[in-house]
Amino acid sequence: MSTKRWVPLLAGLGIVLVLAAGPKVVSPFILQFLINLFMMAILAESWNLIAGFTGYASFGNAAFFGIGAYTTGVLLTRAGWPFALALPAGGILAMLFGVAVGMPVLRLKGQYFAIATLGIGETMREVVYNVEITGAGTGLVMPILRSPLTFFYVMLGILVAVTLVNWWVSESRFGYGLIAIREDEDAAAAMGINTPYYKTIAFALSAAFAGLAGGVYAYWITFIDPDAVFRMTTTIQMIIMAVFGGSGTVLGPLLGALVLSSVSEMLATQLATLADLFYGVIIVLVVLFMPKGLSDLIRQRVFSLKYFARNLREYRI
Amino acid sequence: MVILQARRVTKHFGGLAAVSMVDFDLREGEILGLIGPNGSGKTTLVNVITGMLPYTDGKVQFKSQTIQGLQAHEIGQLGLTRTFQVVKPFRNLTVLQNVMVGALFGARGGARDLASAHRKAEEVLEFVGLAHKAHAQAESLGVPERKRIELARALAMRPTLLFLDEVMAGLNPSEIDEAVELIKRIRDRGITLVVIEHVMKAIRKLSDRIMVLFHGEKLTEGLPDEVLNNSAVVSAYLGRRYAEQAHA
Amino acid sequence: MLILQVLINGILLGGLYGIMAMGMSLIYGVMRIVNITHGALITLGAYITFWTFTLWGWDPFLSLPVTILLLFLYGYLLQRFLLNLIVRAQMYLTLLITFGIEVVMVNLVRILWSSDLRQVTPSYAAANFSVGGLTIPYVRLWVFVTTVVLSLLFLLLIERTRLGRAIRATAEELRAARLTGIPVGHIYAVTFGLGAALAGAAGGMWGMLFPMTPIMGRPLTLKSFVVAVLGGLGTMMGPIVGGVALGLVESFTATFIGPTYPNAISFGLLVLILIFRPTGVLGRRES
Numbered sequence: 001m002s003t004k005r006w007v008p009l010l011a012g013l014g015i016v017l018v019l020a021a022g023p024k025v026v027s028p029f030i031l032q033f034l035i036n037l038f039m040m041a042i043l044a045e046s047w048n049l050i051a052g053f054t055g056y057a058s059f060g061n062a063a064f065f066g067i068g069a070y071t072t073g074v075l076l077t078r079a080g081w082p083f084a085l086a087l088p089a090g091g092i093l094a095m096l097f098g099v100a101v102g103m104p105v106l107r108l109k110g111q112y113f114a115i116a117t118l119g120i121g122e123t124m125r126e127v128v129y130n131v132e133i134t135g136a137g138t139g140l141v142m143p144i145l146r147s148p149l150t151f152f153y154v155m156l157g158i159l160v161a162v163t164l165v166n167w168w169v170s171e172s173r174f175g176y177g178l179i180a181i182r183e184d185e186d187a188a189a190a191m192g193i194n195t196p197y198y199k200t201i202a203f204a205l206s207a208a209f210a211g212l213a214g215g216v217y218a219y220w221i222t223f224i225d226p227d228a229v230f231r232m233t234t235t236i237q238m239i240i241m242a243v244f245g246g247s248g249t250v251l252g253p254l255l256g257a258l259v260l261s262s263v264s265e266m267l268a269t270q271l272a273t274l275a276d277l278f279y280g281v282i283i284v285l286v287v288l289f290m291p292k293g294l295s296d297l298i299r300q301r302v303f304s305l306k307y308f309a310r311n312l313r314e315y316r317i
Numbered sequence: 318m319v320i321l322q323a324r325r326v327t328k329h330f331g332g333l334a335a336v337s338m339v340d341f342d343l344r345e346g347e348i349l350g351l352i353g354p355n356g357s358g359k360t361t362l363v364n365v366i367t368g369m370l371p372y373t374d375g376k377v378q379f380k381s382q383t384i385q386g387l388q389a390h391e392i393g394q395l396g397l398t399r400t401f402q403v404v405k406p407f408r409n410l411t412v413l414q415n416v417m418v419g420a421l422f423g424a425r426g427g428a429r430d431l432a433s434a435h436r437k438a439e440e441v442l443e444f445v446g447l448a449h450k451a452h453a454q455a456e457s458l459g460v461p462e463r464k465r466i467e468l469a470r471a472l473a474m475r476p477t478l479l480f481l482d483e484v485m486a487g488l489n490p491s492e493i494d495e496a497v498e499l500i501k502r503i504r505d506r507g508i509t510l511v512v513i514e515h516v517m518k519a520i521r522k523l524s525d526r527i528m529v530l531f532h533g534e535k536l537t538e539g540l541p542d543e544v545l546n547n548s549a550v551v552s553a554y555l556g557r558r559y560a561e562q563a564h565a
Numbered sequence: 566m567l568i569l570q571v572l573i574n575g576i577l578l579g580g581l582y583g584i585m586a587m588g589m590s591l592i593y594g595v596m597r598i599v600n601i602t603h604g605a606l607i608t609l610g611a612y613i614t615f616w617t618f619t620l621w622g623w624d625p626f627l628s629l630p631v632t633i634l635l636l637f638l639y640g641y642l643l644q645r646f647l648l649n650l651i652v653r654a655q656m657y658l659t660l661l662i663t664f665g666i667e668v669v670m671v672n673l674v675r676i677l678w679s680s681d682l683r684q685v686t687p688s689y690a691a692a693n694f695s696v697g698g699l700t701i702p703y704v705r706l707w708v709f710v711t712t713v714v715l716s717l718l719f720l721l722l723i724e725r726t727r728l729g730r731a732i733r734a735t736a737e738e739l740r741a742a743r744l745t746g747i748p749v750g751h752i753y754a755v756t757f758g759l760g761a762a763l764a765g766a767a768g769g770m771w772g773m774l775f776p777m778t779p780i781m782g783r784p785l786t787l788k789s790f791v792v793a794v795l796g797g798l799g800t801m802m803g804p805i806v807g808g809v810a811l812g813l814v815e816s817f818t819a820t821f822i823g824p825t826y827p828n829a830i831s832f833g834l835l836v837l838i839l840i841f842r843p844t845g846v847l848g849r850r851e852s
Contacts (some may be wrong), residue, residue: 057657105839110656111599112839115790119835122787126829137825173421173431180361183407188399190367192393192422194473232783236664243661277672283665285653287658315654317750 007094008167012093016082016160021151031148035220037261038155039213043238044245044253045162046209051239052247053169053203055182056106059114059235060121061171061210064094067124068211069218073140074133076219083145087154094211095204102203106196118232125230139225142218158216162209166250178202182248233276240283255294288312318393318476320345320509321397326375328358328365328533335361337533339375343478343511348504350524350541351513354554358533359513360402363480367399368392379478396424399480400467402513406455413438413451416469423474437475445469445499461492468499478509485516497522517555521545566698571820572813577705579812580712581767583775585785586660586792586804587719588763593798595736595756596652601663602643603672603789604782606761610636610768611685611777612678618685624683625773626707632769633762640761645754652753667782675779705725709768715766719759720801732756764789784828791835 016251051057072090075081081089105116124136128134145151168176175300177198180188189195218224237260245256260282289308291296300307321343328336336358343349352440358485362498366377368389378383379397392398407415415433420434420441421427442448445465450458455466464484481500485493485553497519504510514520520527520539528538531553537544544550585607592600613632617623643666651662693702723729735742735752743749771777771785781830792811796803814834815827 037769051657057660059660100460105836108839109661111597114660115599115794116836116839119787119791119832119839122784123829123832126825126832130823130825130829171431173429173434176414176418176421176431179410180422183409184405186369186389187401187405187407188418189389190393190398191470192390192398192424192427193418194388195388236668239661241664243658274475276668277676280665280668280672283668284662286645287654287662287665289656291658301647312650314538315651315658317504317647317652317753 003187006168012163012301014066014225016156019156020153023152027135027187028148031152033261033265035148035151035155037257038152038159040237040241040261041254041257042155042159042162042213044211044241044257045159045166046206046213047238047248048166048242048247049169050162050199050202051177051251052242052253053166053182054092054199054298055185055241056199056203057114058117058203058206059239060117060119061238062230062235063117063121063124064210065217065234066226067097067127068094068214069141069224069229070128070134070214071211072220073142073224076142077140078119078133083219086111087212087219090215090218091208091212094214095208098204098207099200102200102207103196106199106203118235121230121232121235125226127224128230135225136223139223139228140218142222144222144225145219153217155213156218163206163250163254165209166253168236169277170250173224174198180230235277236283237279240279241287242287242293244276244282246293249293249295252293252295259294286308318345319343320380320514322378323366324376326362326365326377328374329359329373334533336365336530339530339533339535339536341528341538343509343510346504346507347525348500348510348512348523350520350527351511351530352515352517352520352527352554353530353536356406356532357530359530360482361533362400362530363482363511363513365482366392367397390422393422394424394426394472395396396475396477397533398423398471398474398476398478400464400471400482400484402486404460404463404467406458406463406466408456411452412447412455412458413442415455415466416441416473417474419470420429424476425475434473438469441469441473444472444502460487464488472503472508473549476508478511479503480511480513483515484512484516485495485519493519517545567820570699571816573670573699573701574705575813575816576809577701577709577812578816579809580709580716581770581808582788582792583805584712584715584719584763584810584812585767586796586808587801588760588767589725589786590793590796590798590800590804591763591787592757592760593793594800595732596753598648598658598659598663599656599790600733600757600760601660601786602670603665603760603764604784604786605667605674606636606640606764606782607768607771607785608674608777608779608782609639609670610765611676611684611772611781612768613767614766614772615678615683615685615777618687625687625769626711629766629769636765637758637762639758641754641758643761644757645750648757649750649753667786671779678779680779682778683772684771684776686774687773704773709773711766715763716805719763722759723801728755741793759797784831787835788831791831791838794835794838817837 022034047061054317056270068090071093072086075086075089076083103121105113108116134140169178177193180191180193181195181198185195214229241256241260242253244260245254246252264275267278289311291311319342323339323341326336326339339362353359365372365467368387372385375385380394382395384392407418416438417434420437428437445468447462447465447469450462458466468484485496488496493516500510500512500523512523526538526539527541527544529536529544529550536549536553537547589600589603592598593683610632613635614628617628617631618625659661689703693700704740723732731747731752735747735749781837788811793804795810798808811831814830818827818830
């Protein structure tokens with residue numbers, strides 16, 4: 001690897017070490033906030049793999065989050081598995097589901113794909129609602145683990161992993177394939193890229209990490225039910241965080257998660273409805289004025305109103 | 318030696334026969350000109366052979382391997398590729414990155430690592446004359462240069478057979494001359510070419526043989542002088558004026 | 566006898582689903598926008614009807630024209646001054662912005678009317694009549710009749726008026742429509758207004774049949790989409806066919822399998838249709 005690649009890696013390592021030391025110096029409240037932040041960042045980065053790089057905007061990734069949560073939850077409660085096994089199982093099952101669902105659904109164009117994934121998310125909730133082993137509508141209660149440190153480090157670990165995967169994708173032959181698919185799928189196929197295979201892998205990876213996040217969430221929150229883990233809001237949040245930060249970049253989703261989580265947290269202390277409203281308004285503003293996200297803003301280095309005005313005019317009728 | 322054998326290639330869209338029972342052979346190293354009026358099925362023929370559209374009927378062998386029924390990417394990996402009539406650049410990538418995609422995924426699966434793909438891409442850009450724009454966003458280039466990106470991308474795939482779909486559309490006369498020279502140099506590298514064009518001057522200069530399509534069927538094929546003076550071809554496509562001018 | 570009852574229930578419900586889907590199909594057919602705010606527009610219609618009923622005692626059927634007008638205006642303004650700005654953006658951005666608008670709308674409703682369950686209960690709410698062993702509530706019957714009337718009016722508008730022709734022209738070929746002098750920004754706004762009006766009418770009637778909450782619209786957006794896709798996105802008769810079909814499916818599922826299953830079946834159906842026959846029953850095959 002050239003020296004150019006060492007610098008960001010070392011910087012990243014530095015940040016991770018700082019974060020790892022975090023629990024020693026911050027309050028329990030901030031610790032919980034950070035765990036949630038890491039979780040949202042994982043979701044945003046995982047969405048980035050299928051949407052940002054590959055161009056297939058899935059509107060149902062909460063389904064994988066929920067599958068991970070329920071798999072881990074069921075294994076913990078009904079089968080007595082230790083967390084160290086139940087968690088990877090959650091990720092693997094979510095990934096397998098991603099492959100199974102991905103194969104037919106990735107053949108659909110643009111908006112059909114989005115709606116199909118949306119439908120899958122909603123269907124999962126309704127199905128789980130009716131199934132006994134998952135506790136149906138009543139939900140599942142986990143054994144309690146009073147160790148915020150465990151959750152902190154596990155979430156951080158998964159976050160580092162998914163970010164590394166994003167980084168690897170951005171610098172690899174595989175990543176070039178995904179990006180080519182995003183830019184022009186027909187041309188990509190003509191170039192020799194096995195598009196169905198590549199898309200499915202991206203989707204599976206996306207699902208796996210969302211599932212892992214869900215698995216940790218289940219144990220952390222201690223109680224899950226279909227409405228909590230198969231929420232449309234979760235999907236929307238991960239999408240807007242990735243888009244706000246810059247979808248298709250490695251660090252954009254992280255940035256978006258950091259900024260939006262923090263602001264939302266500050267508002268949530270006021271009123272839950274206000275926090276939701278905030279997300280809605282942010283989404284509208286971002287799509288209108290900065291659809292390429294903060295990353296593009298930073299890269300352009302031009303902090304003028306012209307940038308926003310140009311974006312506003314770019315897609316008008 | 319025959320590099321491509323196409324028999325009875327047929328493509329229907331509902332009731333419309335876009336391509337009908339087209340037979341032809343391609344000899345290694347030759348340039349076949351493919352001409353015909355708009356809507357005669359030239360691009361559809363290419364789409365079917367390169368795997369972008371399913372066949373209604375037909376059998377095609379490329380280097381003794383049956384390729385009808387294979388997927389587009391598999392055919393690309395065998396060394397058969399094409400440029401698109403309406404160019405399809407990867408807009409958010411640089412020119413160099415566009416060509417690298419071709420280098421990474423072309424014949425026999427392409428390069429395995431970015432570094433050698435990078436080198437290959439640079440070499441190809443030099444060859445087509447776009448090296449000075451290597452780091453520009455593909456989006457910022459005008460149409461003639463975008464056609465060169467398309468060409469470079471295809472060449473980076475190390476193809477044995479290349480279909481060029483109207484690469485000269487929209488070029489001015491001096492650009493056309495440059496394009497003709499470039500295509501000749503491509504042939505000199507050992508690549509067999511099928512050139513679809515409406516620019517007769519270029520077809521005449523480039524083609525070893527010419528095939529004419531009309532309403533999806535092969536009207537005739539043969540040496541340029543024979544074909545371009547063939548009365549059926551003249552009345553179907555070229556027009557009397559052209560024939561008179563050619564004789565004058 | 567039970568089967569006949571379930572059948573009737575399904576058809577009556579289907580009419581309502583039908584006009585919901587008509588609005589969605591229209592907007593998609595003309596502008597290629599999948600309108601995620603659809604459910605929120607239905608919700609708005611429901612709450613406006615509730616408000617006029619509770620504050621001023623207006624009969625919910627008689628206040629429908631007011632609801633329709635208000636929703637039309639709202640939809641027109643939304644499209645004209647907001648959505649027209651992103652019409653040519655990538656699909657996921659369009660979906661995302663309609664999501665954002667939906668979230669804003671739902672939360673505004675929550676703030677204005679709280680999350681408590683509401684329902685519109687006019688004096689005749691419980692009245693029904695019996696015919697050969699079947700019980701048919703008057704409200705359901707009138708809702709069905711209203712949906713039929715609205716559908717016919719809407720079809721007349723689209724097929725037989727100058728406005729309808731302009732809308733269909735714009736849907737078919739935007740650039741050509743522009744060149745012939747059709748003010749496409751305005752037409753798009755009118756189209757969205759009509760879609761919103763239909764959604765609002767559906768909402769107004771929904772409130773008479775079922776309790777309303779700020780988030781009642783979310784499953785309805787998806788169901789409208791199922792119906793629209795079932796019947797064929799962008800067609801006008803399709804939603805009616807699809808609506809009745811879905812109404813029947815839900816009615817039979819709720820009665821014979823269980824009341825918590827209809828949603829699962831509806832959404833599952835959506836996914837299956839998208840995978841196997843995205844053009845629906847009546848739609849044309851997109852190339």
